[in-house]
Amino acid sequence: METNRSIEIQHQKETIRIETFSDGIFCIAVTLLSLEIGVEVSHNETNAGLIQALLGKWPICLAYVISFINVLLAWMGHHGLFKNLRNTDNFVMIANGLLLMLIALIPFPTKTLGLFLQTEALKTAVVLYTGYFVLISLAFKLLWHAASRNPNLLIHGIAKEEIKRTTKNENVGLICNSVIMAIAFVSPWTALILSFVMWAYWLFLA
Amino acid sequence: METNRSIEIQHQKETIRIETFSDGIFCIAVTLLSLEIGVEVSHNETNAGLIQALLGKWPICLAYVISFINVLLAWMGHHGLFKNLRNTDNFVMIANGLLLMLIALIPFPTKTLGLFLQTEALKTAVVLYTGYFVLISLAFKLLWHAASRNPNLLIHGIAKEEIKRTTKNENVGLICNSVIMAIAFVSPWTALILSFVMWAYWLFLA
Amino acid sequence: METNRSIEIQHQKETIRIETFSDGIFCIAVTLLSLEIGVEVSHNETNAGLIQALLGKWPICLAYVISFINVLLAWMGHHGLFKNLRNTDNFVMIANGLLLMLIALIPFPTKTLGLFLQTEALKTAVVLYTGYFVLISLAFKLLWHAASRNPNLLIHGIAKEEIKRTTKNENVGLICNSVIMAIAFVSPWTALILSFVMWAYWLFLA
Amino acid sequence: METNRSIEIQHQKETIRIETFSDGIFCIAVTLLSLEIGVEVSHNETNAGLIQALLGKWPICLAYVISFINVLLAWMGHHGLFKNLRNTDNFVMIANGLLLMLIALIPFPTKTLGLFLQTEALKTAVVLYTGYFVLISLAFKLLWHAASRNPNLLIHGIAKEEIKRTTKNENVGLICNSVIMAIAFVSPWTALILSFVMWAYWLFLA
Numbered sequence: 001m002e003t004n005r006s007i008e009i010q011h012q013k014e015t016i017r018i019e020t021f022s023d024g025i026f027c028i029a030v031t032l033l034s035l036e037i038g039v040e041v042s043h044n045e046t047n048a049g050l051i052q053a054l055l056g057k058w059p060i061c062l063a064y065v066i067s068f069i070n071v072l073l074a075w076m077g078h079h080g081l082f083k084n085l086r087n088t089d090n091f092v093m094i095a096n097g098l099l100l101m102l103i104a105l106i107p108f109p110t111k112t113l114g115l116f117l118q119t120e121a122l123k124t125a126v127v128l129y130t131g132y133f134v135l136i137s138l139a140f141k142l143l144w145h146a147a148s149r150n151p152n153l154l155i156h157g158i159a160k161e162e163i164k165r166t167t168k169n170e171n172v173g174l175i176c177n178s179v180i181m182a183i184a185f186v187s188p189w190t191a192l193i194l195s196f197v198m199w200a201y202w203l204f205l206a
Numbered sequence: 207m208e209t210n211r212s213i214e215i216q217h218q219k220e221t222i223r224i225e226t227f228s229d230g231i232f233c234i235a236v237t238l239l240s241l242e243i244g245v246e247v248s249h250n251e252t253n254a255g256l257i258q259a260l261l262g263k264w265p266i267c268l269a270y271v272i273s274f275i276n277v278l279l280a281w282m283g284h285h286g287l288f289k290n291l292r293n294t295d296n297f298v299m300i301a302n303g304l305l306l307m308l309i310a311l312i313p314f315p316t317k318t319l320g321l322f323l324q325t326e327a328l329k330t331a332v333v334l335y336t337g338y339f340v341l342i343s344l345a346f347k348l349l350w351h352a353a354s355r356n357p358n359l360l361i362h363g364i365a366k367e368e369i370k371r372t373t374k375n376e377n378v379g380l381i382c383n384s385v386i387m388a389i390a391f392v393s394p395w396t397a398l399i400l401s402f403v404m405w406a407y408w409l410f411l412a
Numbered sequence: 413m414e415t416n417r418s419i420e421i422q423h424q425k426e427t428i429r430i431e432t433f434s435d436g437i438f439c440i441a442v443t444l445l446s447l448e449i450g451v452e453v454s455h456n457e458t459n460a461g462l463i464q465a466l467l468g469k470w471p472i473c474l475a476y477v478i479s480f481i482n483v484l485l486a487w488m489g490h491h492g493l494f495k496n497l498r499n500t501d502n503f504v505m506i507a508n509g510l511l512l513m514l515i516a517l518i519p520f521p522t523k524t525l526g527l528f529l530q531t532e533a534l535k536t537a538v539v540l541y542t543g544y545f546v547l548i549s550l551a552f553k554l555l556w557h558a559a560s561r562n563p564n565l566l567i568h569g570i571a572k573e574e575i576k577r578t579t580k581n582e583n584v585g586l587i588c589n590s591v592i593m594a595i596a597f598v599s600p601w602t603a604l605i606l607s608f609v610m611w612a613y614w615l616f617l618a
Numbered sequence: 619m620e621t622n623r624s625i626e627i628q629h630q631k632e633t634i635r636i637e638t639f640s641d642g643i644f645c646i647a648v649t650l651l652s653l654e655i656g657v658e659v660s661h662n663e664t665n666a667g668l669i670q671a672l673l674g675k676w677p678i679c680l681a682y683v684i685s686f687i688n689v690l691l692a693w694m695g696h697h698g699l700f701k702n703l704r705n706t707d708n709f710v711m712i713a714n715g716l717l718l719m720l721i722a723l724i725p726f727p728t729k730t731l732g733l734f735l736q737t738e739a740l741k742t743a744v745v746l747y748t749g750y751f752v753l754i755s756l757a758f759k760l761l762w763h764a765a766s767r768n769p770n771l772l773i774h775g776i777a778k779e780e781i782k783r784t785t786k787n788e789n790v791g792l793i794c795n796s797v798i799m800a801i802a803f804v805s806p807w808t809a810l811i812l813s814f815v816m817w818a819y820w821l822f823l824a
Contacts, residue, residue: 121462
């Protein structure tokens with residue numbers, strides 16, 4: 001009995017440790033976004049020149065804001081998912097690793113979006129960006145599938161409704177992101193605006 | 207009763223977790239500041255050349271020092287604010303996310319300040335920099351408004367004086383930063399010096 | 413007796429602190445990998461141009477994925493090793509510092525691999541990359557040697573089988589990485605593919 | 619009595635929080651060092667060319683290793699100092715902030731050292747580097763002065779010998795770094811070698 005409890009505590013510690021590591025990656029990824037923004041000094045060493053250079057930075061700033069919100073939402077989703085776990089296995093570890101790999105690389109589609117927002121390659125950049133969040137939704141679904149397939153991994157006494165609700169949330173996220181990506185092929189700007197306002201949806205429903 | 211207490215502990219854990227995540231962003235943002243400073247190797251491969259190149263780095267070093275102090279003060283302010291919280295809601299999460307978004311981007315106005323301090327665009331750079339801290343003050347005010355509007359979010363037995371004191375602190379911070387920004391339009395250097403010495407004010411009053 | 417216990421707790425706290433610091437370095441190193449990936453805006457401001465530029469990024473993306481997996485595995489190995497420790501001494505600190513120094517520099521061989529994968533210098537890049545993981549295996553072996561040489565550093569009641577198992581794991585890791593490096597001299601691509609699939613081996617055996 | 623204890627626990631929590639934040643900065647600063655190392659792809663797309671380019675990286679690698687060791691030692695020193703604290707005041711916060719500001723900027727002298735090690739500006743780079751660690755020693759002395767000046771900030775029952783020992787350690791560190799800097803003016807390479815082997819001294823005496 002005592003041993004059981006000590007094993008239980010050990011499992012919970014492991015789960016917390018994995019979540020802390022994941023939190024670190026979310027935290028660093030979101031802060032590294034800022035490294036992509038900067039004004040070059042050449043040719044605009046006057047007040048008017050610098051103002052114009054700063055105003056010209058709006059695409060990368062917009063990309064930064066959208067990505068920052070999306071990473072914060074993903075972090076909240078990740079935490080909501082881990083709150084239901086009391087243990088992990090190799091499948092969960094792989095799925096979580098896959099998700100973190102995608103999160104850590106978010107600065108890449110963000111930077112690409114910011115750089116090409118005002119060029120003719122707008123559509124490609126937005127499809128890449130929105131498609132990237134479809135991949136993240138898929139990784140979330142895989143992680144939740146890995147966790148919820150085995151009752152031993154979930155906390156005791158978790159309500160079936162809670163499991164269903166999380167499954168539904170993952171599905172809604174995946175569908176939303178897929179629809180936004182499909183829209184990006186037709187109208188990149190509509191897709192971007194939807195990306196931007198989706199956080200409102202999540203906050204008011206969650 | 208027991209359930210109430212366990213819910214209470216759960217809420218506190220959530221609040222601590224959000225604060226830890228916020229701490230991480232403060233910590234990374236302040237360290238990333240250092241990435242903007244570096245000496246190019248070209249054309250100064252002699253002792254005299256390198257000394258001159260290093261001395262020419264004083265504007266970016268000054269910007270680094272001012273920003274480092276300001277981020278540390280913001281971190282202390284953030285912690286002082288969270289010490290009064292025992293729970294969070296969506297409004298607090300949004301306001302905190304907004305604040306973190308601004309904190310994570312501090313390397314951007316800092317780098318701009320350092321690059322343009324010795325050019326004719328000095329005024330624009332200083333207005334951008336000081337204006338950025340007005341935005342941060344506003345985000346702090348919003349966060350405190352979100353937290354203090356609902357007594358359920360504050361720790362039990364918090365004195366009304368403590369709430370008033372924090373509200374006053376936020377207002378003083380906002381007014382100071384706004385005045386400094388206004389001065390920047392007239393005299394950029396005066397504004398910068400005030401930015402630099404404001405920490406003394408905070409430390410001796412707090 | 414009471415004093416003994418308090419010293420014991422103090423030692424465990426120190427060990428946890430060192431592990432937390434190490435975790436931070438693993439976490440940052442793996443996220444910094446993402447900084448090396450980016451598409452330049454020049455000359456490809458059309459959809460077709462950007463698509464081609466993105467597709468041309470596959471070598472650096474492949475290098476990113478391999479390194480991400482390897483760092484996650486190293487993190488799991490590091491944790492598995494520290495789980496057996498209840499105290500540290502200077503030798504363990506030096507060995508752990510050496511390991512962290514190598515982990516923090518993983519972005520360097522990763523970037524080199526990504527940049528030269530499609531050039532004639534492929535063999536050199538792959539030998540550097542695989543050789544780097546031989547060094548990491550050696551640092552792991554040194555760390556485990558430092559920890560297991562002194563029974564006072566290990567947790568009480570650790571089974572001899574556990575010690576043997578960890579020793580065996582370190583040896584298998586070193587041999588695998590050495591063999592992969594040797595193969596890299598003959599066939600760089602075979603070595604890379606083996607690097608990529610080794611995680612499957614670890615996950616199914618561990 | 620109960621209130622006293624709860625205030626005591628509150629103070630200890632604050633102290634731990636400041637130490638955790640400081641740890642984060644040490645951790646990120648040491649990992650950011652790795653960003654300065656990289657091989658450019660141009661002109662060496664053959665095996666022989668890449669090998670030569672990699673071998674030519676030894677100065678920046680040497681600088682990386684020396685700085686990594688020095689930051690790890692500073693981290694251990696910082697922890698040894700904070701172990702004696704049970705509370706902090708504004709003076710301690712300022713001194714700690716000053717130290718962290720210097721730690722976060724270590725990539726700057728490290729990069730400069732690596733870039734100019736093989737140029738005629740060697741002496742300037744080594745004086746900058748060794749002088750930077752004199753500054754860090756001074757910040758450590760200031761931090762310890764701030765902490766030890768007020769018995770209320772130190773843990774109860776701390777032995778006078780422990781205080782004296784820490785004071786002596788800070789002094790020895792300052793003198794060592796000052797002597798190494800003085801030597802750098804005469805013989806940069808001797809100073810660098812001393813910088814490199816000083817960790818052995820610390821580890822065998824501590």
